[in-house]
Amino acid sequence: MQKMKENxxxxxxxxxxxxxxxxxxxxxxxxxVYAASxxxxxxxxxxxxxxxxxxxxxxxxxxxxxxGQSKRLEAIRIQLASEGIGGGIEYRTHVQDIGWMDWVSDNxxxxxSGHSKRLEAIQVRLTGAAGTAYDVYYRVHVQDIGWMDWAKxxxxxxxxxxxxxxxxxxxxxxxxGGTSPGVSSWPFVDAYxxxxxxxxxxxxxxxGWQNYVSNGALCxxxGQSKRLEAIQIxxxxxxxxIEYRTHVQDIGWMDWVSDNxxxxxSGHSKRLEAIQIRLTGAASExxxxxxxxxxxxxxxxxxxxxxxxxxxVGYGYRMEAxxxxxxxxxxxxxxxxxxxxxxxxxxxxxxIDGFLDPRSVTPVxxxxxxxxxxxxxxxxxxxxxxVPALVLALSSKGCYIRPEAAEAWNLMxxxxxxxxxxxxxxxxGYRSYTTQKSxxxxxxxxxxxxxxxxKYAYPGRSEHQLGLALDVATTATKTISGSFLTTPAGAWMAxxxxxxxxxxxxxxxxxxxxxxxxxxxxxxxxxxxxxxxMYINGQTLEEYLG
Ligand SMILES: [Zn+2]
Numbered sequence: 001m002q003k004m005k006e007n008x009x010x011x012x013x014x015x016x017x018x019x020x021x022x023x024x025x026x027x028x029x030x031x032x033v034y035a036a037s038x039x040x041x042x043x044x045x046x047x048x049x050x051x052x053x054x055x056x057x058x059x060x061x062x063x064x065x066x067x068g069q070s071k072r073l074e075a076i077r078i079q080l081a082s083e084g085i086g087g088g089i090e091y092r093t094h095v096q097d098i099g100w101m102d103w104v105s106d107n108x109x110x111x112x113s114g115h116s117k118r119l120e121a122i123q124v125r126l127t128g129a130a131g132t133a134y135d136v137y138y139r140v141h142v143q144d145i146g147w148m149d150w151a152k153x154x155x156x157x158x159x160x161x162x163x164x165x166x167x168x169x170x171x172x173x174x175x176x177g178g179t180s181p182g183v184s185s186w187p188f189v190d191a192y193x194x195x196x197x198x199x200x201x202x203x204x205x206x207x208g209w210q211n212y213v214s215n216g217a218l219c220x221x222x223g224q225s226k227r228l229e230a231i232q233i234x235x236x237x238x239x240x241x242i243e244y245r246t247h248v249q250d251i252g253w254m255d256w257v258s259d260n261x262x263x264x265x266s267g268h269s270k271r272l273e274a275i276q277i278r279l280t281g282a283a284s285e286x287x288x289x290x291x292x293x294x295x296x297x298x299x300x301x302x303x304x305x306x307x308x309x310x311x312x313v314g315y316g317y318r319m320e321a322x323x324x325x326x327x328x329x330x331x332x333x334x335x336x337x338x339x340x341x342x343x344x345x346x347x348x349x350x351x352i353d354g355f356l357d358p359r360s361v362t363p364v365x366x367x368x369x370x371x372x373x374x375x376x377x378x379x380x381x382x383x384x385x386x387v388p389a390l391v392l393a394l395s396s397k398g399c400y401i402r403p404e405a406a407e408a409w410n411l412m413x414x415x416x417x418x419x420x421x422x423x424x425x426x427x428x429g430y431r432s433y434t435t436q437k438s439x440x441x442x443x444x445x446x447x448x449x450x451x452x453x454x455k456y457a458y459p460g461r462s463e464h465q466l467g468l469a470l471d472v473a474t475t476a477t478k479t480i481s482g483s484f485l486t487t488p489a490g491a492w493m494a495x496x497x498x499x500x501x502x503x504x505x506x507x508x509x510x511x512x513x514x515x516x517x518x519x520x521x522x523x524x525x526x527x528x529x530x531x532x533x534m535y536i537n538g539q540t541l542e543e544y545l546g
Pocket of ligand 1: 464469471521523
């Protein structure tokens with residue numbers, strides 16, 4: 001009985017001792033590199049810094065160098081204290097104007113001193129038994145980037161080809177196969193390596209499949225009111241996949257597809273309205289995928305990333321263009337896309353006597369010519385075939401104008417007659433593309449280029465094609481005149497036209513903004529609120545629309 005009791009005590013004691021030992025082993029295995037390595041193996045290093053010289057040795061993950069002082073590392077020494085284990089350490093640096101230097105080992109100098117050359121990248125590796133028992137991890141602080149991700153066991157850390165200096169370094173040991181001290185996606189970037197790209201193309205209304213574009217270039221159209229109908233997206237020079245799905249008119253969200261499969265429809269005249277794009281596998285560890293879309297009535301929307309939803313649903317708005325770009329993990333998002341639809345190729349603009357020759361301009365086709373504030377000028381054109389709804393204007397030379405403008409015209413004419421006794425008269429209202437073409441061609445031929453480009457609109461770029469422009473005189477003269485604004489009716493118009501929704505479209509002193517010489521007779525209907533705002537602020541339509 002006594003024997004059994006002792007035996008049991010012994011067994012309990014043995015179990016407790018075993019537990020303590022197991023716990024100890026588990027704890028030491030779980031310990032961080034710093035504690036573990038200090039007790040057995042330690043790594044220490046010193047750097048030579050611009051304007052400072054050699055710093056003191058630090059060890060086991062402590063930073064050597066400076067940050068926020070814009071000082072380059074010029075050289076480094078690294079040594080391993082590995083008593084009882086054996087083995088050593090080797091390293092080499094990539095130096096400005098020199099490139100990769102030869103490998104050195106065990107506290108030899110790598111880099112230069114007295115030559116004002118920056119270190120740009122480094123490789124470090126263990127040798128012998130130390131290399132069997134430990135992984136060596138290191139990361140560098142790089143000019144304009146900050147701390148890069150951790151590299152290990154001879155991988156490159158830093159950059160090459162960018163001219164960025166190393167400013168600081170941390171090096172530490174981890175028991176073989178242990179956890180990395182931090183993220184290790186991007187320890188190194190080589191400017192000359194073939195870069196990963198994302199290529200994409202779209203099927204566009206009335207155009208069909210366009211050619212591939214890459215890395216943030218515009219895909220689709222801008223300012224042409226054409227819907228995207230389908231899209232294909234693929235990756236190059238990188239492992240991993242890209243997946244995407246689109247929201248299609250009358251269908252809704254389609255299934256996810258990947259790697260250059262078609263998302264959307266063709267031959268069904270259905271618009272893409274929204275899209276989601278995401279990376280998988282290795283690509284998703286190294287990159288974020290950003291994308292932004294140009295949406296009807298909205299313009300360019302903000303960048304979205306990694307599966308976020310871009311576009312609109314429930315508004316019936318078409319996507320007209322898209323940009324897609326890969327951004328390295330942790331690097332800044334792309335700059336916002338300017339919400340401006342700019343002409344596509346206007347680098348050869350011709351000015352004569354200060355006036356832009358419209359023949360040198362590639363105009364944008366305005367997205368909605370029916371809008372009362374549609375901007376039509378030398379840069380913004382109406383589709384040639386566009387004809388607005390029209391009514392015959394009263395008190396006119398048989399002119400047709402938009403019904404909204406006609407209603408305002410009647411109110412304004414009555415008010416002007418009451419105030420001044422003069423009756424307003426329209427010499428010209430709606431003019432078709434064809435009429436405008438004859439008019440412009442005739443002016444070039446008979447009046448000379450300067451007079452033609454300063455007074456006559458190019459076909460498609462006349463406000464008269466909108467049905468919203470009136471060339472105004474009085475029934476007393478029935479002809480346009482540069483002195484109209486000095487007559488009682490003209491002076492009244494100058495002060496009151498905005499109350500009826502009209503603006504003097506080509507005022508004196510704004511020629512460089514409107515592109516036209518002063519016209520005392522040309523008024524444009526935009527609606528009371530916009531007209532009043534422009535009148536109060538002394539703005540042209542260009543300035544008002546920004
Ligand atoms: Zn006119």
